[in-house]
Amino acid sequence: MQEPNPHVHPYVGLRPYRREESALFYGREREAQEVATLWQATGLTVLYGASGVGKTSLLHAGVLPLLDPERTDVLPVARIGSHLAPSESGGNPYVVALLSSWDPELGPARLATLTISEYLRLRPEHTDLYGDPVPTLAAIDQAEEIFHGSPRLEKERKAFLEQLATAVRTHPGLHVLLSLREEYLFLVLPYERPIGQGSRARFHLHPLTPEKAREAIRKPLGHTRRTITPAAADLLIDELRTVNFVNELGETSTIQLDTVEPIQLQVVCSALWASLPEEVTEITEDHARLYAQVEEFLFEFYKHTISDVALEHRVPANEIRFWMRNVFITEHGTRNAVYEGLRTTQGMPNEVVRALEDRHLLRAEQRLGIRWYELTHDRLIGPVSRSDSPESSLREARLALEEQNYEGASRLADAAVRAADAGASWVRAEAAEIFASVAAARGEILTARRYCEEAAGIFAERQRFDGVARALTTDGLLWLAQGDPTRAIERISAALNWAPNDVAARIALAEALLKSGTPKAADAVINGLPSDLAQQTWKKLRDPT
Structure with missing residues (x-):
C-alpha cells in the first residue's frame, strides 16, 4: 500500500488530469479499458461526449497508462488548435500542427515539407519481443478544432483529412483516435470510413453515475492522510445531483438527477479540500455540511470563469453575467436554448460565447445545421440566476461608458435596476444618468433630456x-x-x-x-x-x- 503523502492534492479542480496523475484518477476504469481496447483494435476510434464530461482526463490518465509500451508505439497526444498557425515556410497548417505535436524538435521548414505518411516512414519501426511490428497509436484531443476553424482554411482542412486517411491506408499498423465534443460528431461521419478503412468504432462518454462519483471522491484520498465517510461522500453527491426550479410565482420544486458532472465534482471536492482545517483526518458528514458549500463553490467557479472570459475579450463581467441570466434561464427557472447568429448570439459576440463553452459553462448542439447553446447542466441554474449587486452593475456600466460600449452600459444599468430593492430609488436615479449619457451619444437628445429630468427628480427627493x-x-x-x-x-x-x-x-x-x-x-x-x-x-x- 502506498504511503500517504501530505503534499498530495487529490483533486485537480477545473483542469484535466495529466498522465502522471493516473494514480488519482478513479471512477472511469471500465471506460478507460474499453477505449484502450477499441483504439488498439480499430483503424479509427471516435471518443465523444459533452463539454466537461472528462474526455481529456480519460485519455491521459485513464487510457494511456493501460497501453503496454512493449506492445504499442504510442505517439504523443496531439492538439491541432494549440499548434495551428500560418507557417512562413508554407505547408498545410493542419499537417504542420499535427507533426509538431508529435515531434516538437523538428523545425518549421522541415515540417512544411512532410506529409503525414512521409513522417511516419521516417520514424524507426517498433517491434515486440518476437520482432513483429507493433501498432502505432495516434490520438488527437479536442479534435473539434479541426472542424470549426476558419472557412479560409477549408481546402487545407480537407487535404489534411485526406492525408490522415492515406496514412492509415499505407501504414496498416496506424490506429487513430479522435476525441471531440458530441455536437461535432456529425462532421466526422463523412470521414469515418476513409480514415478507419472499414475498421471504426465510437465511444460515447457519459457523466458519472452516483456509484462512480463515490469512487472519484473516496479513492484519491488513499494517497493522503485523510479519509471520508460514506455519509459525507453521499451528501456531496446528493448536493450535486439536486436541482431547484423556481417558477414565475416563486414556487420551488426540487428534482434529483441520475448523474453527476465530473467537472462540477472536481470543483466542489477541490474547494472542500482547500477549506478543511489542517487537523482534520476524517471528513465526516458534519465537515461536509460545514465546509462543502456546494452552491457557493459552484457560484465561485461561475464568477471566476466569467471574470477570465471578460478579461480575455474585454467585455464587462457584469454584462456577461446579466446576459447569461436573461438568455439561458426561462421565467420558469429552467434551462433555455438559443441559436448562434452570424456574429453574435442574442447580442453577445460569438467569440465570447465559444469561450464560455470552452470553459464548460455552456454546451453546444447542432440542429439542422444550426448551432444551439444552453447551460452545461441544470445544477448551474442556481449560480447563474443570482443577481449582481446594483453597485457592481453600475460600476461596470460606467466603465463601459468610458470605453464607448453604449449597448453594454445600457444593459448593465438595466441589470442594476432589476437587482435593486424596491426602496432603492437611488439606483434608478444613477441608472437614469447612464441612460442619458447613452442616449446623448446616440444623438437621441430628447430621450437624454428626459432621463436627466428623471434623475434630478429622484435625487432631489432623496436630498x-x-x-x-x-x-x-x-x-x-x-x-x-x-x-x-x-x-x-x-x-x-x-x-x-x-x-x-x-x-x-x-x-x-x-x-x-x-x-x-x-x-x-x-x-x-x-x-x-x-x-x-x-x-x-x-x-x-x-x-x-
Missing part, C-alpha cells in the same frame, strides 16, 4: 444634492450641444444652486458663458477655481483640441 447637480449639468450641456447657450446657462446655474462647489458644473457654466459671448463672466467663474485647475480649464476651453 442627494450632488446627484441633482450632475443631472442638471448634463442637461445644460445637451442644450449647449444643440446651440442654445442661454438655456444651457439656465440649467447649469440651477445645478450650482443645488451644489455651489461642484467643479464640473462650474467648468460647464464657464464653457456656456464663453460660447454665449460673455468671456468676462466666464473668466469670473473660472477664477473661482483652484489656480492649477483654472489654467487647465482655460486651456481646454480656448483650445478644445
Whole structure:
C-alpha cells in the first residue's frame, strides 16, 4: 500500500488530469479499458461526449497508462488548435500542427515539407519481443478544432483529412483516435470510413453515475492522510445531483438527477479540500455540511470563469453575467436554448460565447445545421440566476461608458435596476444618468433630456444634492450641444444652486458663458477655481483640441 503523502492534492479542480496523475484518477476504469481496447483494435476510434464530461482526463490518465509500451508505439497526444498557425515556410497548417505535436524538435521548414505518411516512414519501426511490428497509436484531443476553424482554411482542412486517411491506408499498423465534443460528431461521419478503412468504432462518454462519483471522491484520498465517510461522500453527491426550479410565482420544486458532472465534482471536492482545517483526518458528514458549500463553490467557479472570459475579450463581467441570466434561464427557472447568429448570439459576440463553452459553462448542439447553446447542466441554474449587486452593475456600466460600449452600459444599468430593492430609488436615479449619457451619444437628445429630468427628480427627493447637480449639468450641456447657450446657462446655474462647489458644473457654466459671448463672466467663474485647475480649464476651453 502506498504511503500517504501530505503534499498530495487529490483533486485537480477545473483542469484535466495529466498522465502522471493516473494514480488519482478513479471512477472511469471500465471506460478507460474499453477505449484502450477499441483504439488498439480499430483503424479509427471516435471518443465523444459533452463539454466537461472528462474526455481529456480519460485519455491521459485513464487510457494511456493501460497501453503496454512493449506492445504499442504510442505517439504523443496531439492538439491541432494549440499548434495551428500560418507557417512562413508554407505547408498545410493542419499537417504542420499535427507533426509538431508529435515531434516538437523538428523545425518549421522541415515540417512544411512532410506529409503525414512521409513522417511516419521516417520514424524507426517498433517491434515486440518476437520482432513483429507493433501498432502505432495516434490520438488527437479536442479534435473539434479541426472542424470549426476558419472557412479560409477549408481546402487545407480537407487535404489534411485526406492525408490522415492515406496514412492509415499505407501504414496498416496506424490506429487513430479522435476525441471531440458530441455536437461535432456529425462532421466526422463523412470521414469515418476513409480514415478507419472499414475498421471504426465510437465511444460515447457519459457523466458519472452516483456509484462512480463515490469512487472519484473516496479513492484519491488513499494517497493522503485523510479519509471520508460514506455519509459525507453521499451528501456531496446528493448536493450535486439536486436541482431547484423556481417558477414565475416563486414556487420551488426540487428534482434529483441520475448523474453527476465530473467537472462540477472536481470543483466542489477541490474547494472542500482547500477549506478543511489542517487537523482534520476524517471528513465526516458534519465537515461536509460545514465546509462543502456546494452552491457557493459552484457560484465561485461561475464568477471566476466569467471574470477570465471578460478579461480575455474585454467585455464587462457584469454584462456577461446579466446576459447569461436573461438568455439561458426561462421565467420558469429552467434551462433555455438559443441559436448562434452570424456574429453574435442574442447580442453577445460569438467569440465570447465559444469561450464560455470552452470553459464548460455552456454546451453546444447542432440542429439542422444550426448551432444551439444552453447551460452545461441544470445544477448551474442556481449560480447563474443570482443577481449582481446594483453597485457592481453600475460600476461596470460606467466603465463601459468610458470605453464607448453604449449597448453594454445600457444593459448593465438595466441589470442594476432589476437587482435593486424596491426602496432603492437611488439606483434608478444613477441608472437614469447612464441612460442619458447613452442616449446623448446616440444623438437621441430628447430621450437624454428626459432621463436627466428623471434623475434630478429622484435625487432631489432623496436630498442627494450632488446627484441633482450632475443631472442638471448634463442637461445644460445637451442644450449647449444643440446651440442654445442661454438655456444651457439656465440649467447649469440651477445645478450650482443645488451644489455651489461642484467643479464640473462650474467648468460647464464657464464653457456656456464663453460660447454665449460673455468671456468676462466666464473668466469670473473660472477664477473661482483652484489656480492649477483654472489654467487647465482655460486651456481646454480656448483650445478644445
